[in-house]
Amino acid sequence: MPGSASSTHRPEGLIERLRSAAADGGEAKLKVLRELKNQIIGNRTKKLSYIKLGAVPFVVSILSSASSSADCLLVQCAATIGSFACGVDAGVKAVLDTGAFPHLINLLSHPNEKVVDAGARALKMIYQSKVAPKYDFFEEKNMEFLISLLDKNNENVTGLGASIITHSCETNDEQKILGDAGVLKKLIDLLGGTTSQRDASLESFATIIKENPEVISKFVGPENGRTWGTLIELTKDRYPRTRLLACVCLILIKNAAPSYLQSVGIRTKLILVLLELIDDPGQVGDEAVLTLSSFIADDEGLQKLAFEASTIDKLCDHLQKELLQAKRLQGIFMTLANLCSNLECCRSIILQSPKALNIVTAALTHATADVRVAACICLKNISRSVKYLSAGHFMTEAVIMPLIQLLYDTSTSVQVAALCTISNLVVDFTMHKSLFVQSGGVKQLVQLSKSMDSTVRLNAVWALRNLMFLVDSRCKEGIFMELRALTLTSLVCDPSASVQEQALALVCNLVNGPVDSIEYVFTEDGLLLNAVGRQLWSASKHEVLIQITCFCHSCVSAIRYV
Amino acid sequence: MPVRMVESPAPSNSSGANPGQTSLQPCSLLSVGQAFSGTQNVSSPQKEEAWRVNVRIQGCDLNHGYLCGTMEALNVPMADTPRWKEQYFVNVGADCGLTIAGFYYVCFSCVDGSINGYYYDPNSSPFQKLELKTTNEGRSGFSFSSYELQ
Numbered sequence: 084m085p086g087s088a089s090s091t092h093r094p095e096g097l098i099e100r101l102r103s104a105a106a107d108g109g110e111a112k113l114k115v116l117r118e119l120k121n122q123i124i125g126n127r128t129k130k131l132s133y134i135k136l137g138a139v140p141f142v143v144s145i146l147s148s149a150s151s152s153a154d155c156l157l158v159q160c161a162a163t164i165g166s167f168a169c170g171v172d173a174g175v176k177a178v179l180d181t182g183a184f185p186h187l188i189n190l191l192s193h194p195n196e197k198v199v200d201a202g203a204r205a206l207k208m209i210y211q212s213k214v215a216p217k218y219d220f221f222e223e224k225n226m227e228f229l230i231s232l233l234d235k236n237n238e239n240v241t242g243l244g245a246s247i248i249t250h251s252c253e254t255n256d257e258q259k260i261l262g263d264a265g266v267l268k269k270l271i272d273l274l275g276g277t278t279s280q281r282d283a284s285l286e287s288f289a290t291i292i293k294e295n296p297e298v299i300s301k302f303v304g305p306e307n308g309r310t311w312g313t314l315i316e317l318t319k320d321r322y323p324r325t326r327l328l329a330c331v332c333l334i335l336i337k338n339a340a341p342s343y344l345q346s347v348g349i350r351t352k353l354i355l356v357l358l359e360l361i362d363d364p365g366q367v368g369d370e371a372v373l374t375l376s377s378f379i380a381d382d383e384g385l386q387k388l389a390f391e392a393s394t395i396d397k398l399c400d401h402l403q404k405e406l407l408q409a410k411r412l413q414g415i416f417m418t419l420a421n422l423c424s425n426l427e428c429c430r431s432i433i434l435q436s437p438k439a440l441n442i443v444t445a446a447l448t449h450a451t452a453d454v455r456v457a458a459c460i461c462l463k464n465i466s467r468s469v470k471y472l473s474a475g476h477f478m479t480e481a482v483i484m485p486l487i488q489l490l491y492d493t494s495t496s497v498q499v500a501a502l503c504t505i506s507n508l509v510v511d512f513t514m515h516k517s518l519f520v521q522s523g524g525v526k527q528l529v530q531l532s533k534s535m536d537s538t539v540r541l542n543a544v545w546a547l548r549n550l551m552f553l554v555d556s557r558c559k560e561g562i563f564m565e566l567r568a569l570t571l572t573s574l575v576c577d578p579s580a581s582v583q584e585q586a587l588a589l590v591c592n593l594v595n596g597p598v599d600s601i602e603y604v605f606t607e608d609g610l611l612l613n614a615v616g617r618q619l620w621s622a623s624k625h626e627v628l629i630q631i632t633c634f635c636h637s638c639v640s641a642i643r644y645v
Numbered sequence: 646m647p648v649r650m651v652e653s654p655a656p657s658n659s660s661g662a663n664p665g666q667t668s669l670q671p672c673s674l675l676s677v678g679q680a681f682s683g684t685q686n687v688s689s690p691q692k693e694e695a696w697r698v699n700v701r702i703q704g705c706d707l708n709h710g711y712l713c714g715t716m717e718a719l720n721v722p723m724a725d726t727p728r729w730k731e732q733y734f735v736n737v738g739a740d741c742g743l744t745i746a747g748f749y750y751v752c753f754s755c756v757d758g759s760i761n762g763y764y765y766d767p768n769s770s771p772f773q774k775l776e777l778k779t780t781n782e783g784r785s786g787f788s789f790s791s792y793e794l795q
Contacts, residue, residue: 463795466794467794469703469704469713469794470704470713472703473703473704473713473714473715503795504795506794506795507794507795510792510794512703512715542795545793545795548791548792548793549792549793549794552678552790552791552792553678553701553790588791588793591788591789591790591791592790592791592792594788595678595788595789595790596782596790597782597783598783598784633789633791636786636787636788636789637788637789639785639786640781640784640785640786640787640788641784641785641788
């Protein structure tokens with residue numbers, strides 16, 4: 084009948100055995116460690132449970148007291164510690180707090196390769212976590228140790244060296260010191276190694292060159308043609324992750340030094356590789372989307388190449404798949420947003436597809452804030468199409484209502500993104516703009532124009548300015564009644580020059596139109612007129628002065644000669 | 646409807662732009678919100694006729710040589726066989742009798758803001774002359790309204 088045997092296999096029982104194992108012989112320790120390791124491998128819940136029960140200190144204690152000749156015990160300790168640290172920040176913390184680190188480092192110089200492997204793997208797990216200690220590359224002994232890791236003929240040890248770089252290299256100075264120490268060349272040499280070495284090296288290489296034109300220019304030149312060729316070859320590797328990492332490296336080189344990736348053929352190739360990688364349903368696919376998005380951002384030429392490679396159709400096909408994760412959705416919307424940032428042809432394709440716009444507007448109510456923001460940005464860039472704005476394409480309930488709701492969102496970044504989108508959509512050229520006004524949008528824009536957050540204030544005033552453009556008298560009166568001269572005056576005199584600029588443009592739009600629109604600046608004893616007059620003397624930003632000049636011109640043109 | 650103001654796109658900062666092309670020079674009379682009014686001569690051998698036309702500029706992208714706006718034709722008689730392109734018409738029905746199959750070829754004067762040109766459509770009356778002048782819409786001078794897309 085089950086009795087004490089089953090209770091010893093329960094977590095508490097296993098902990099007791101761990102505790103007493105310190106006094107036992109090697110075989111008993113080995114047995115309990117193996118059991119523990121087998122229970123926690125791949126099981127996050129069990130890892131957290133055993134961490135809470137205090138298992139880690141016992142394991143570290145066995146490691147620290149083990150003799151250097153107890154190879155099997157050393158391997159099991161390291162493997163168990165590595166498993167606790169794998170993917171669990173609490174595990175990494177527990178391992179570091181109990182002083183395991185120096186003992187694991189010692190294992191790297193053990194004569195038995197299996198012990199070295201186990202130690203290196205455990206340390207790699209630690210360095211894959213953001214709570215791992217920061218490595219000081221400026222300390223000479225540390226740099227020597229790192230280079231010794233990269234020089235070893237052992238994929239776990241070189242992988243550890245690469246992990247340390249990927250984890251801890253953050254600043255331009257750190258990138259430079261690693262570059263100067265010849266680390267880049269060692270990483271490039273490792274590209275000829277195993278898959279694991281290649282991927283780890285590509286990741287570290289990317290970390291060192293990221294946004295650092297100086298490091299790149301010293302390394303990637305005509306004399307390093309082999310490196311360039313190697314990276315391009317790796318974009319055709321059989322493993323998706325390797326192809327992705329190779330693309331990332333090439334794109335980072337292009338971002339820091341555009342002259343290095345001039346060839347249209349290679350640029351198109353990269354786009355096609357990334358598009359194919361997006362088919363991967365896991366992390367590789369997620370990262371491929373984000374990589375593509377950042378590749379084409381701010382580059383109209385690349386956006387055109389992506390358009391010609393049918394990127395929009397492919398992304399829209401992806402969007403129609405069910406149950407896409409938030410990160411994937413966010414990436415796709417950002418890529419579409421970048422595609423539509425400059426090119427009318429891209430906007431047209433989306434707007435002509437009955438489903439595509441519906442998918443974007445549906446995402447405005449997504450549970451994840453980042454997806455809502457990305458959908459707003461996507462819609463904002465699509466709505467840069469004056470052609471479709473003037474056709475009233477966006478002024479529908481399906482688009483406007485969820486956007487107005489986002490003005491009440493708990494997340495400020497969502498509010499700002501919605502404001503930016505609305506500021507485009509209200510330029511719909513139909514003078515009554517009734518749908519937006521009737522839906523209560525004006526009230527909330529005015530409310531947000533009084534926000535303590537200057538970004539919210541700026542974008543709310545921007546939306547009001549665009550709303551006021553060519554609006555008819557009745558609508559204008561309604562907006563002004565909501566806004567009031569006092570609020571508008573304080574916006575004209577806002578501490579932020581950008582807010583002043585938008586507020587003054589709003590005033591220009593207010594007084595534009597029928598001649599009697601000029602009366603608005605005289606309400607409440609000329610509050611607005613006086614405020615603009617004061618700004619004329621105090622403003623320094625030239626965009627503000629331009630708006631004041633336009634306002635003066637509009638005022639003068641409204642004077643009727645008797 | 647969009648009206649391309651130059652034959653080729655103006656250069657931009659992006660890669661792939663054609664060097665040596667000139668973009669439109671900025672002009673305060675060719676700006677968003679500016680209104681024009683005038684006539685389009687749609688006379689045929691059988692009948693003298695002119696439509697009153699109002700134009701307002703709604704979009705202006707000088708870097709790409711692109712202009713966009715609305716054109717309102719007044720006193721247009723109803724036709725028996727209307728043509729319609731929903732994407733570009735605002736506030737008129739399918740039987741409005743207007744066609745947008747053709748192109749306007751126009752010149753803009755930076756001196757006084759006048760626009761002169763012809764509408765060409767092989768299926769419409771030839772030599773439909775368009776003559777527009779800027780209008781101050783009752784004011785004694787120009788006024789400025791603007792929007793800025795994000």
